[in-house]
Every structure is written in C-alpha cells, then in structure tokens.
Amino acid sequence: MADALDVPEDLGRPDPAGVNTSAEFVEVMRRLKRWTGLGYRQLEKRAAAEGQVLPRSTLTAALARSALPREDLVVAFARACGCDEDQTAQWVAVRRRIAAGGTPVEQEPVGTVLAPLPLKRRAKWPVRIAIVVLALAVVAVIGTRLFDSSGPSVAQQRPDQAVPAGPGSSQPPPSSSPPPSGIVSGAPQVIPPDQAERTPPSTAPAATAKTTTASPPAPTTVSSPPVSQPTTPPETPPPPAEPGRRTIELPGQPVIHCPMPYLGTGYGPLAQCTQPSDSQARSGFYSPITGEFNPTTNWSGIVETKWYDGSVLATDGVEAWARGYGSTETNYGPWVFATQYRVGEARWGTINLVSGRFHPGPDGWHPLGP
Numbered sequence: 001m002a003d004a005l006d007v008p009e010d011l012g013r014p015d016p017a018g019v020n021t022s023a024e025f026v027e028v029m030r031r032l033k034r035w036t037g038l039g040y041r042q043l044e045k046r047a048a049a050e051g052q053v054l055p056r057s058t059l060t061a062a063l064a065r066s067a068l069p070r071e072d073l074v075v076a077f078a079r080a081c082g083c084d085e086d087q088t089a090q091w092v093a094v095r096r097r098i099a100a101g102g103t104p105v106e107q108e109p110v111g112t113v114l115a116p117l118p119l120k121r122r123a124k125w126p127v128r129i130a131i132v133v134l135a136l137a138v139v140a141v142i143g144t145r146l147f148d149s150s151g152p153s154v155a156q157q158r159p160d161q162a163v164p165a166g167p168g169s170s171q172p173p174p175s176s177s178p179p180p181s182g183i184v185s186g187a188p189q190v191i192p193p194d195q196a197e198r199t200p201p202s203t204a205p206a207a208t209a210k211t212t213t214a215s216p217p218a219p220t221t222v223s224s225p226p227v228s229q230p231t232t233p234p235e236t237p238p239p240p241a242e243p244g245r246r247t248i249e250l251p252g253q254p255v256i257h258c259p260m261p262y263l264g265t266g267y268g269p270l271a272q273c274t275q276p277s278d279s280q281a282r283s284g285f286y287s288p289i290t291g292e293f294n295p296t297t298n299w300s301g302i303v304e305t306k307w308y309d310g311s312v313l314a315t316d317g318v319e320a321w322a323r324g325y326g327s328t329e330t331n332y333g334p335w336v337f338a339t340q341y342r343v344g345e346a347r348w349g350t351i352n353l354v355s356g357r358f359h360p361g362p363d364g365w366h367p368l369g370p
Contacts, residue, residue, distance in 0.1 A: 015087065016094040022068035025098055029077065030063050036081045039301035040329055041279045043080040052076035057303050057327075057334060064333035064354050068099055245307055245323070248273070248286065248293075256293055257307075257325035258286055259339045262369035263346050269369030272348040274325045274337055276305055281326050283337035297337075300328040308336045312351060314358040318342070322351060322358050344368060 014031040038046070040056035047054035054076040062069045069077075074095050078088040244260030254277040262269035268289045275282055275293065281302045284295035304327045312322040324338025333354035339346050340358050345367050349360040 013083075013087075016091055019094060020098065020101075022098055023066040025068060025095065026063060026066055029069070029074075032078075032081050033063065038081070039279065040303060041301055043077070047076045047080035050076075050079040052079055054080055056301075060303055060329060060334050061354055064331075068095065071095060245309075245325070246271075250293055253293070256284075256286055259323040259325070261346075262288065263339070263348070263366040264369035265366055272324075272337055272339055276302060276326055281305075281328050300330070303327040303329055303334040308338060308351060312338075312340065312356070312358040314340065314349070314360055316360060318360075322349075324351060327353055341368075 014028050014035055016025055016028045019025050019028060033043070036043075040060055043059065044054050044056045052075065054073065058073065059077065062073060071092060074091050075088055078091045083091065246258045246260050248256050248258060250256060254275055256273040256275045258271040258273035260271065262271050268287060270285045270287055273284060273286045273293065275284065275295070277299070279302055280299040282295050282299050283297045284293055286293045305325075307323070307325050308327070309323045310321070311319060313319045318340075320340050320342040322338045322340040324336040327334040327336045333352060336351040336353065337348075338351050338358065339348055340360065345365045347360050347365045348363060349358055351358050
C-alpha cells in the first residue's frame with residue numbers, strides 16, 4: 001500500500017497495485033487524473049472516443065468521495081486516462097478484490113437534491129392524519145354500538161308516530177331518519193389536507209323537528225357540525241417576490257449570467273455573476289452603475305451549464321431560496337456560485353452539489369438593491 005500511494009507522480013503513471021481500501025483506491029484515481037493533466041470535460045470526450053460513457057458530473061462526484069466507484073466507471077476512467085487493456089484490467093482486478101472484502105460500492109447518483117429537510121417534515125403529516133382518522137373511527141364505532149343498544153329516545157322519534165304505551169305494547173319502535181350520504185352519525189367530519197381548502201363541509205344530520213296537533217311538522221333545521229381541519233404543514237419557502245435571471249453582454253468578453261435582484265452595498269448595487277467561456281467558467285461581481293465585471297476566481301472546468309434555483313439549507317442553519325448559474329470543478333466536487341435570498345435581504349456564497357448545502361461568504365447579509 002505504501003508503494004502505491006507514496007511513489008512520486010513524476011516517476012510514472014500511478015497504478016492501484018497494493019491498495020487495500022476504497023479510500024486508497026479513489027486517491028490513486030485522483031492522482032491518475034492529475035498525472036494526465038486533463039479536465040473532466042476532456043476525460044468525458046476521450047472516453048466517448050474509446051466507446052465508453054463517462055459523465056463528468058458522475059466522475060466529479062465519485063472522486064469527491066471515498067466510496068468504491070462502479071466497475072464500468074473505473075473502466076471508462078482508465079481508458080480515458082490512456083491505460084491500455086492490461087493496465088485497465090489491473091484497475092478492474094484491484095477494484096474487485098477490494099469489493100470482495102466488504103468495502104461499500106458507490107451507487108449511481110440519481111440527481112441533485114438541494115433541500116431534503118422539508119421532505120422529512122412533510123412526511124410526518126400523513127402519519128398524524130392517519131392517527132386522527134383512526135381515533136375518530138374508534139369514537140364513531142363506540143357511539144354506534146351505544147346507540148344500537150339503548151335505542152332512540154322519545155325526542156328523536158318521527159313526529160307522525162305515537163309513543164309506545166309501555167313495555168307490553170306491540171307497536172314497532174319508530175325509526176330515525178338516516179343521515180345524509182358521506183356523514184357518520186355522532187362523528188365529526190375529517191377533510192383530507194389536499195381537499196381542506198376546496199371541499200365545502202357537508203351538512204350534518206337533520207335535527208328533530210317540533211310539531212303541534214293543529215299544524216304540520218315544522219321545516220327541518222340543518223346545522224353544520226364542527227369541522228376538524230389539520231394545520232397546513234410547513235412548505236418550502238417561496239422564491240423572492242421578484243425572481244430573476246439576467247444574461248448581460250459585455251463588450252469584447254463572454255456574456256455573464258447574474259441572479260437578480262441586486263444586493264445593496266457601499267459601492268452601489270452589485271450581483272455575483274458567472275462568466276462561462278468554452279469549457280471553463282469563473283465568478284465575479286458586476287456593477288450596473290459602471291457596467292464592469294470584476295472576476296474574483298480563476299478559470300475552472302465547467303461541469304454543467306444550467307441555472308440552479310431552489311430552497312437550500314445553509315451551513316449556519318438558515319434555509320432560504322438560492323439561485324446561481326453553472327457548476328464548476330473543485331477539489332470538493334462541483335460547486336455553484338449562488339446568491340441566497342430571504343425577505344428584504346440576500347447574501348453571496350456557493351452551493352456544494354455533493355452535500356446539497358449553501359456555504360455563505362464572509363460578507364454577510366445585504367439589503368436588496370434597486
């Protein structure tokens with residue numbers, strides 16, 4: 001293991017001979033990538049030329065972890081790095097040996113998840129609703145049995161039927177009017193959360209009418225029972241009042257993509273923007289007053305060119321809407337230079353697509369600019 005990990009990279013192509021753990025295996029893969037001097041996009045193209053599939057986003061995530069990559073990814077990676085068939089077979093053999101020893105194998109990532117916590121919170125509500133419905137059902141069953149055993153009271157009998165003279169009377173007991181369809185007598189109505197706002201409450205069973213000997217029965221008065229409506233579960237914070245994505249053309253330079261609105265600073269309104277150029281990109285600040293873009297990072301390889309927009313949990317515990325364009329390569333996986341917004345203010349930072357967390361910058365919160 002020491003021979004595999006400690007040999008200087010300038011002495012030859014790194015190989016996995018002698019490694020025994022998945023973390024050591026991934027470290028040798030990182031060394032092989034550095035030895036080739038190729039970026040993720042270039043490795044993806046070289047793998048395609050070899051008839052292999054090597055998505056740069058998948059490779060970026062694999063090299064940022066310590067789990068054992070899939071065998072097909074190892075084969076495509078080795079071929080893209082210039083390994084011949086024998087060298088590729090050595091990579092596969094070492095990977096199989098480590099996998100046979102019980103090292104967990106990395107699974108195919110399904111996609112980027114920016115805010116997993118709200119899903120966990122919403123998952124509790126079906127359980128709570130089920131408990132409430134079960135409790136109401138038990139109350140309804142007990143009430144029905146008590147009603148059947150004791151029989152209807154005199155006040156509940158129909159007005160056109162006489163009261164039995166006594167225990168020896170042969171007259172059958174009067175029957176009460178059935179409740180409307182969909183309503184359980186004696187139990188409050190429960191409306192599901194997804195219909196609480198659009199389903200009107202159903203009417204309750206008709207109340208007993210009062211009659212006299214000289215007039216027909218009075219009209220039935222219908223009253224609505226109390227409706228139990230669950231509290232609306234917490235939802236993902238809404239986007240800013242005026243969400244925006246702006247692409248700005250610069251004279252003699254590639255365009256920049258800026259999340260809006262601007263942030264108010266001592267230098268006037270500013271936006272943290274991303275400037276892509278071919279297979280690379282960099283971040284910086286743009287001033288609408290001067291019309292100038294000042295880069296703050298060096299050029300890095302692009303992983304994906306698209307907007308990222310959604311609620312993100314920051315490392316300091318604040319969950320708010322974040323927006324940024326394009327993801328770039330770093331030693332910690334793909335990152336997005338983004339702006340996190342909340343009511344009346346925002347801050348700059350980056351989103352780590354591996355952990356799904358927002359890392360705020362040192363400037364802190366600023367009021368929204370014009």
